[in-house]
Amino acid sequence: MxxxxxxxxxxxxxxxxxxxxxxxxxxxxxxxxxNDWTPVSTPLIKRTNGTTSASVVVASGERVRFRYYTEDGKWFNDEAADCYEPGEFGADNSVVVAQL
Structure with a gap:
């Protein structure tokens, strides 16, 4: 989500x-x-509601490419992304548009 x-x-x-x-x-x-694709700069934090989350602030209307990275070196996308687009390393990136 x-x-x-x-x-x-x-x-x-x-x-x-x-x-x-x-x-x-x-x-x-x-x-x-x-975060310039820096793997460990934005950790997901455990919440009391049974989720993990992290927040970032970006310009309104910006198209944000992202993925999730685990400490054991695995990458995965977000099912809730607005769309996906090819990344430079052969895997698709999740994309979300920062607009309400």
């Missing part, structure tokens, strides 16, 4: 990337344009 929320007084949108918590899944990160 991807939540979108307006940033008050700015033309920005807060994107919250949400995944179900899985006890056996290695630590997971959201990686994309917003």
């Amino acid at each position: 991807i939540k979108r929320q307006a940033v008050k007084g700015k033309s920005q949108v807060k994107l919250t990337f949400v995944q179900p918590y899985e006890a056996n899944r290695p630590r997971t990160y959201v990686v994309g344009d917003f």
Whole structure:
């Protein structure tokens, strides 16, 4: 799931990337344009509601390419993405448009 929320007084949108918590899944990160594809800079944090999530703020209307990365080196996409597009390393990237 991807939540979108307006940033008050700015033309920005807060994107919250949400995944179900899985006890056996290695630590997971959201990686994309917003963090220069740096694998460990945006970790998903465990929440009390049984999910993990991380938020980033981007310009309103921006097309954001991203994927999830686990500490054991696996990459996966988000089923809730607006669309997918080919990435430069042969796998598709998830894409979300930051608009309400």
